[in-house]
Amino acid sequence: MQTFGAFLVSFLAASGMAAALPTEGQKTASIEVAYNKNYVAHGPTALFKAKRKYGAPISDNLRAAVAAKHSLTKRQTGSANTNPSDSADDEYITSVSIGTPAQVLPLDFDTGSSDLWVFSSETPKSSASGHVTYSPSKSSTAKKLSGSTWSIEYGDKSSSSGDVYTDVVTIGGFSVKTQAVESATKVSTQFVQDTVISGLVGLGFDIGNQVSPRPQKTWFSNAASSLAEPLFTADLRHQETGSYNFGFIDTSLAKGTIGYTPADGSEGYWGFTATGYSVGGAQLNRNSITGIADTGTTLLLLPDNIVDAYYNNVESAEYDDSQEGVVFDCSEDLPSFSFGVGGQTITISGDLLNLTPIEEGSSTCFGGLQSSADIGINIFGDVALKAALVVFDLGNERLGWAQK
C-alpha cells in the first residue's frame, strides 16, 4: 500500500515533474512547475476566457479580436454576439460588416432560408426609412453580379426582391471575400415596419437560394472550407446576449452532452426528427416529430395533438381567434415541454413557453407553443432553440443538441 507521498512522487515522475519526497510523517510536498517558453500570451484571449468562465458579458470587439487571432493561426473561426430584438424575443439581431470600408448592418440570421439580402441604397426611400442600408457605390470591393436577380417569399407571407452584388462580408471576425449580397429594390410591409433589422443572413442549405439565373452560395457555405470545422452553433438566449460561433463548438455554453442526429438539407432547411416528447417532466413518449431547426421563426410549431396535450395542463388556456393562437392567464405557472433528439432530452422551461402579453399591460399571454397544422412542417423555432446549444454541422450533415 503506497503512502500518499510515494504515490505523489510516482505520479509526478510519470508526468515528468520533479518532486521532493516528504520525509516520513511530513505533511507537505513541493514540485517544480515548468515554464512553457513556447506559449505566446494573447491578452484578449485571456480576457475572453476569464469573462466566459465567470459569465461576464463579452463585447463584439473582444469576440472579433479573439476570432481574428485564431484566424491568423490558421484555425479559422468566427464568433458574433446576437441579441433579442424585443421583450418577446421575436427575432435575434447580429451585426454584419459588408464592403470596404465596412458598412455594419443589423441582420437576422435565419437557418430556415438561404439568401443574404439587405436594405440598400436601391431600396425605395419610403421603404428604407428607419433602416440602416448598404450602399454598394460606397464600397471599393463591391461588384455588380450582372444579370442576376432574386425574389423570396417567407412562410409568414413577407417578401423581398432585387438585384445582386458581390462584396466582402465579415461576421464575428471571419471574412468571406466574395459573398453574394442581395440588394433589395422591393420589400413587403412586414420588413418596412421591422426597423430593428436591415435584412437576413440565410444559414440554410445552398439548394434553397433564390438568385436567378445562377443560385448563389450562403455565407456559411462559402466560409465552411476555410473554417477550423465546417459547422456553426446557435446559442440564443431569453432577454440576454447569445452568440453564433463559426468553426468551433464552445461546450461551456451548455450544461448537457451534445446529442447528434442526421440533418436533411434536401428542402434547404435543417430538417431532423425528434424521437418523442413529454409535458411537465414526465417520461418521453415515442411519438417521433419531423421538423426543422429554424432560428428565423419565433415560435415552436407542432401538430395539434401535441399542442392539445400540452395546454390540457394549463387551466386558463383557450384558442383566441383574434390572436390566431392559444392564450392563457399570464399568472399561470406553465409546465415544461421536453423533446428527445440524438439520445438527449431537451427541456423547455415553462417560463420560456410564455411568450408575451397579447398587448402591453394585458393579463392575457400568448403561448410560445402553437399549432403547425396550417403550415405543413413542424418548426423548432427560437422558443425551442433557446433551451439548447444547437450545432449545425454541415460537414457531417447532422444537428447537435445540448441542454443549456
Ligand SMILES: C[C@@H](SC(=N)N)c1ccc(Cl)cc1
Ligand atoms: C421556414 C420558415 S420561414 C424562415 N425561417 N425563413 C417558415 C416556413 C413556413 C411557415 Cl408557414 C412559417 C415559417
